[in-house]
Amino acid sequence: MLRNAIRRAGAATLTLALAASPALAGVDQVKLRLPLRPKLPLRGNERIALAPFILVSDPEKAKDKRLANIDVQAEFHRFLKKQLEKKTKFDVIETPPDVKLPTQNLSDLARAQEFWAAVGTQTSAELIVSGSLEFRVEDRSGYKSEEYTSPIDGRQYTRQVYVEQTGYVFDIVFLVLDGRTGEKLLQDEFKDFRQTGSKQRDELTGLFENLFSLENQILNTFVPRDREAERYIFTD
Amino acid sequence: MKLKRTVLLLLVVAGACTSYAHPEKASTQIAFGTYVAKKGLWREAAFRFEEAVQKAPDNARAHNNLAVALEASGDFARALAEYKKALDIEPSNNYIRRNYARFAEFYTAYTKTTGKASGAP
Numbered sequence: 001m002l003r004n005a006i007r008r009a010g011a012a013t014l015t016l017a018l019a020a021s022p023a024l025a026g027v028d029q030v031k032l033r034l035p036l037r038p039k040l041p042l043r044g045n046e047r048i049a050l051a052p053f054i055l056v057s058d059p060e061k062a063k064d065k066r067l068a069n070i071d072v073q074a075e076f077h078r079f080l081k082k083q084l085e086k087k088t089k090f091d092v093i094e095t096p097p098d099v100k101l102p103t104q105n106l107s108d109l110a111r112a113q114e115f116w117a118a119v120g121t122q123t124s125a126e127l128i129v130s131g132s133l134e135f136r137v138e139d140r141s142g143y144k145s146e147e148y149t150s151p152i153d154g155r156q157y158t159r160q161v162y163v164e165q166t167g168y169v170f171d172i173v174f175l176v177l178d179g180r181t182g183e184k185l186l187q188d189e190f191k192d193f194r195q196t197g198s199k200q201r202d203e204l205t206g207l208f209e210n211l212f213s214l215e216n217q218i219l220n221t222f223v224p225r226d227r228e229a230e231r232y233i234f235t236d
Numbered sequence: 237m238k239l240k241r242t243v244l245l246l247l248v249v250a251g252a253c254t255s256y257a258h259p260e261k262a263s264t265q266i267a268f269g270t271y272v273a274k275k276g277l278w279r280e281a282a283f284r285f286e287e288a289v290q291k292a293p294d295n296a297r298a299h300n301n302l303a304v305a306l307e308a309s310g311d312f313a314r315a316l317a318e319y320k321k322a323l324d325i326e327p328s329n330n331y332i333r334r335n336y337a338r339f340a341e342f343y344t345a346y347t348k349t350t351g352k353a354s355g356a357p
Contacts, residue, residue, distance in 0.1 A: 027331055030273055032308040034342055229342065231304045232331040234297035235270045236263055 027232050036216075036225045040176060040186055042127075044223065047091040048084065049125035049179065050077055054104050056134035056171070070203055072135045076172075079211050080129070080218070088223050095123055106132050110175050113182035120179025127185070131175040135210070137203055138167040140195060168194045168206030172214065174221060188221060190214045262292035269301060278308040289318075296326035300335060312343055 055073060077094065084092045099122075102108075102115045109130065116128055143160045150157055169191070176186040192210040216225050259265065269284030282305035288298035303318035319336045326332060 028270065028274070030304065030308075032278075032304070034307070035310065035346075037346055229338065231307070231335050231338065233270055233273060233301045233304050234266065234331070236266060236297075 026235055028235050029230050030233055032229050032231060033226045034229045036220050036227055038223050038225075039188065039221045042222060045089045045091070046126040047093065047124060047179075048127045048129060048222075049093050049095050049119065049123040050081060051095045051099060051119060051128050051130040052101055053077075053130055054101065054106060054109065054132040056132050070135070070207060072133055072207070075204070075207060076133055076211070079208075083215060083219060084222070087219055090127075090222070093123060093125060095119060095128075101130070106173060106175075110177075110184045110187060115182065116177040117180065117182030120177075120182065123179070125179040128177040128179050129174065130177065131173045131187075132171075134169070134171040135207055136169040136171075137206065138169060140165040140167045164197070166196050166206070168196075168203070168210055170207065170210035170214065172218075174218070176221065186221065190217050259287075260291070262288040262295055262298055265291065266295075266298055266301060269305070273301070273305060273308075278305050281305040282309055282311075294325055296322045296329060296332060299325065300329075300332045303339070304335065307339060312346065315339065316343060 053073060053076065081092055081094065084090055099119055102112050119125070119128055141162070141164045144163045145158050146161045147156055147158055149155070172190045174186070174188045174190065175184060177183065178185055192213050194206060194209045194213070196206070216227065219225055265284045265288035269281045269288065272284065273281035282302060285298055285302035285305050288295065289302055292298055299318050299322035303315045303322060306312075306315035306318060316339070319332070319339055322329075322332045323336055
């Protein structure tokens with residue numbers, strides 16, 4: 001009786017010991033959170049002015065009726081202001097409505113030191129954000145190969161099917177300018193492409209999907225962020 | 237009945253302890269380090285992998301694990317050195333190579349300064 005109990009206990013212990021064993025032989029994937037330093041070394045409480053952006057559009061695509069009801073400039077400004085107010089300690093202001101960009105050329109805009117210094121004086125901003133915005137809706141519909149099993153003979157065949165897809169592209173060039181000197185401190189580009197499986201998707205939803213996926217990168221210009229990374233560790 | 241329970245309890249405790257019964261072995265330190273790393277206790281994991289590296293300086297796996305733990309703890313300069321040591325020992329190990337490539341990508345971006353601000357500290 002006692003011998004049986006000990007035998008059973010031994011078996012149970014072995015099972016438990018194996019289960020408690022910290023690692024089985026081989027390799028495991030682990031997740032880490034890695035810090036991302038801000039691209040601009042700032043104090044964190046600067047007064048920052050959001051100036052207008054250049055709207056980039058292809059003359060052909062400018063006629064795109066799907067974009068007629070979207071004010072890309074206003075939507076982007078609202079998004080950027082909200083994110084900066086929520087996730088940083090900056091004093092965020094918008095430039096007065098009478099501030100008009102001196103040029104529609106991005107390179108010239110980045111070099112317009114006197115103009116930016118004047119905007120800085122007018123708004124008392126230490127930093128000014130401007131740049132260019134391009135939002136496009138692309139029709140990606142077309143024929144694609146697909147495998148299917150025939151209900152008649154049960155064999156696999158390849159067939160062509162028409163798939164409706166829409167792509168949303170948002171290309172943002174960010175200019176950060178010194179409000180005191182008007183000098184360009186940083187120029188950076190953020191680009192995102194989203195594809196949906198339907199043609200009926202709303203363009204504004206597409207625009208915000210682009211923006212939310214770029215949120216981390218945009219904020220990382222000013223404040224530290226982090227990102228998830230995967231690494232391999234050996235278990236024995 | 238009481239005897240049975242006592243014997244079972246003693247065996248369970250003893251069994252659980254045997255998993256890490258040889259702390260003098262590098263493999264034990266790696267196993268325990270891996271166990272705590274998976275729970276997100278990266279400083280403890282780094283300590284364990286450091287022990288493993290001291291016990292087996294030619295063990296590329298221990299150097300790799302130490303590099304990962306140092307990376308997770310924010311000690312990137314040392315992580316870089318450990319990845320390099322791991323690759324020196326086992327240059328054809330794909331896992332170490334992949335880790336190193338990913339780390340190098342991150343570390344390059346991390347150390348790159350792309351702008352300057354006049355009011356910055």
